[in-house]
Amino acid sequence: MENAQFWGYRRPDGRVGVRNHVLILPTIVCATQAARQVTELVHGTVTFIHQHGCAQVGVDYEQTFRTYVGMGTNPNVYGVVVMGLGCETHQGRNVAQEIAKSGKPVELVSIQDHGGTLGAIAEAARIATKMVQDASTVMREPFDVSELIVGTECGGSDACSGLSANPAVGYVSDMIVDRGGTVVLAETTELIGAEHLLASRAVNDRVAKRVYEVIEAMEKRAIMMGVDIRTGNPSPGNRKGGLTTLEEKSLGAAAKAGTRPLQELINYAERPTKKGLVWMDTPGHDIEQLTGMVAGGAQIVLFTSGRGTPTGSPIAPVIKIATNTPMFERMRENMDVNAGTIIEGKESLESVGRRIFDELLLTASGKLTKSEILKQHDFGIWRIGPTF
Amino acid sequence: MSPYRFVILNPKDNVATALDFIPAGSVVKITYQNREQDITIKQPIEFGHKFAIVPIKQGEDVLKYGEVIGVASNDIAEGEHVHVHNVEGKRGRGDQKHGKRSILGV
Numbered sequence: 001m002e003n004a005q006f007w008g009y010r011r012p013d014g015r016v017g018v019r020n021h022v023l024i025l026p027t028i029v030c031a032t033q034a035a036r037q038v039t040e041l042v043h044g045t046v047t048f049i050h051q052h053g054c055a056q057v058g059v060d061y062e063q064t065f066r067t068y069v070g071m072g073t074n075p076n077v078y079g080v081v082v083m084g085l086g087c088e089t090h091q092g093r094n095v096a097q098e099i100a101k102s103g104k105p106v107e108l109v110s111i112q113d114h115g116g117t118l119g120a121i122a123e124a125a126r127i128a129t130k131m132v133q134d135a136s137t138v139m140r141e142p143f144d145v146s147e148l149i150v151g152t153e154c155g156g157s158d159a160c161s162g163l164s165a166n167p168a169v170g171y172v173s174d175m176i177v178d179r180g181g182t183v184v185l186a187e188t189t190e191l192i193g194a195e196h197l198l199a200s201r202a203v204n205d206r207v208a209k210r211v212y213e214v215i216e217a218m219e220k221r222a223i224m225m226g227v228d229i230r231t232g233n234p235s236p237g238n239r240k241g242g243l244t245t246l247e248e249k250s251l252g253a254a255a256k257a258g259t260r261p262l263q264e265l266i267n268y269a270e271r272p273t274k275k276g277l278v279w280m281d282t283p284g285h286d287i288e289q290l291t292g293m294v295a296g297g298a299q300i301v302l303f304t305s306g307r308g309t310p311t312g313s314p315i316a317p318v319i320k321i322a323t324n325t326p327m328f329e330r331m332r333e334n335m336d337v338n339a340g341t342i343i344e345g346k347e348s349l350e351s352v353g354r355r356i357f358d359e360l361l362l363t364a365s366g367k368l369t370k371s372e373i374l375k376q377h378d379f380g381i382w383r384i385g386p387t388f
Numbered sequence: 389m390s391p392y393r394f395v396i397l398n399p400k401d402n403v404a405t406a407l408d409f410i411p412a413g414s415v416v417k418i419t420y421q422n423r424e425q426d427i428t429i430k431q432p433i434e435f436g437h438k439f440a441i442v443p444i445k446q447g448e449d450v451l452k453y454g455e456v457i458g459v460a461s462n463d464i465a466e467g468e469h470v471h472v473h474n475v476e477g478k479r480g481r482g483d484q485k486h487g488k489r490s491i492l493g494v
Contacts, residue, residue: 159405159436163395192479222480229480242405242436244470245477248457343407
C-alpha cells in the first residue's frame with residue numbers, strides 16, 4: 001500500500017485540522033445576524049445562519065447542544081467566539097465551557113451583556129481580530145490519513161449515482177479504512193431498503209441490531225405522519241433522473257459504504273469512537289446530514305450528485321463528485337470531480353476512485369473546493385420534535 | 389441491432405437501466421438468465437430510466453441490483469418504461485396505514 005499523507009494543523013487536543021478557521025458561533029437565532037456582521041468585518045472568520053437555540057426540549061435540546069459544541073471542537077477550527085443573546089434556552093456559556101475543554105481559544109459575547117447589537121459586534125470583532133492573527137502563525141505539518149474522519153454523502157441523486165460516483169466513493173472508503181482512517185456513512189432515510197446489506201457487515205450483533213433500530217425509527221416517523229415517504233424522498237429531481245422508489249435510491253446510496261466491516265452506529269452529531277466505517281444516524285436532508293457529520297468531527301466530506309448541488313460547509317471542505325458528464329459540464333463551478341467517465345466507458349471505477357483519493361489528500365492539504373470558493377456555508381440541525 | 393447502451397446490474401433483475409436515450413420502437417438485445425433475446429422498447433426511455441426485460445405481473449416485486457426496489461402496480465410488458473406510474477415503493481408507506489390522517493393532529 002502506498003504511503004498517503006496530507007498537510008494539516010495539529011490542535012491542542014491532539015486532533016488534526018485541514019483548515020484553520022476562526023468560528024463566530026451563534027448559539028441562538030437572535031445572534032446570527034450579529035455573527036454575520038462580525039465575519040464581514042474580520043478576515044479569516046466564518047459563521048452559519050440558523051433558526052435554533054431556543055424553546056427546544058429533550059432530545060432536540062441535546063442534539064442542538066451537541067451540534068454547536070461539535071462545530072466548535074471540529075479540528076478545522078482554530079478558535080471560537082461564541083455569540084449569544086442572553087435569555088435563550090441554549091446558554092452560550094455552557095457551549096463555550098464545553099468547547100474550551102478541547103484546549104482551543106474560546107470567548108463568549110452576549111448581546112444583552114455587551115450593550116446591544118453594535119456593542120456585541122464590536123467586542124466579538126475585537127476578539128476575533130486577535131484570534132485570526134494567532135491562527136495565522138500555526139503551520140501545516142505532514143500527517144497520516146489515519147488522522148482523517150471523512151464524511152460521505154449523496155445529494156440530488158440520479159440513476160447514475162449507484163453506477164458511477166457512489167461505487168467510486170465506496171472504493172475510496174475502503175482505501176481510507178485500509179490506511180487506518182475513519183469514514184462516516186449517514187442518511188438513514190436513504191438506507192431504508194438496503195439495511196440488510198449493511199447489517200450483515202456489522203462487527204457484532206449489537207451493531208447489527210442498532211442498524212435495524214434506526215431504520216425502523218426513521219420509517220415509523222413517516223408512517224406516524226400518515227404519508228407516503230415518496231412525497232418527500234425520492235424528490236422530483238431524483239424521479240426525473242430515473243429513480244422510482246426510496247428503496248432504489250437507497251441501494252445506490254449504500255454503494256458509498258464500500259465493502260469493509262461496519263464498526264459502530266452513532267447518534268446525530270456524535271464523534272466516532274472507532275476507526276474504520278461508521279454509520280451516523282441522520283436524515284437524508286443534505287444540509288442536516290452534512291452538519292451532523294461535520295459536528296461529529298469530519299474534517300472533509302465526499303459528496304456525490306447526479307442533478308448537481310452547490311452544497312458546502314462553513315468549516316469543512318466538501319468535494320463534489322458528478323455522477324454524469326453532462327451535469328459536470330453544466331455545473332463546472334459547483335463540481336470538483338467527474339465520475340461520469342465510468343458511465344461513458346472511458347474510465348474504470350478504480351481509476352476514478354484513485355483520482356478522488358488524490359483530490360482528497362490535496363484538498364486536506366489546502367486546495368480549496370468549489371463550495372469553499374463560492375462561500376456556500378450551509379448549516380441545518382436535524383429537528384425531531386416541535387419547538388415550544 | 390440498436391446502438392443504445394443500457395445495463396442489467398444483476399442476473400436476478402427484471403429491469404434494465406438505459407445509459408442512452410432509447411427511442412420507442414428500438415430493438416435491443418438482452419441476456420436474461422443466460423438466454424439472449426431481442427425486445428422491442430415500447431415507450432421512449434430517458435437516460436437513467438428503466439425498462440422491463442421480462443413481463444412483470446401486478447403485485448410482483450421489481451428487482452434491480454438483485455434487490456427489491458418496489459412492487460408493480462400494473463401488469464408491465466417487456467420493453468415498457470418502468471417508473472412511478474407502474475411501480476410503488478413498499479417502505480415508509482404511512483398513507484397505507486392511516487389514510488390521509490396524521491397522528492400529529494394536523
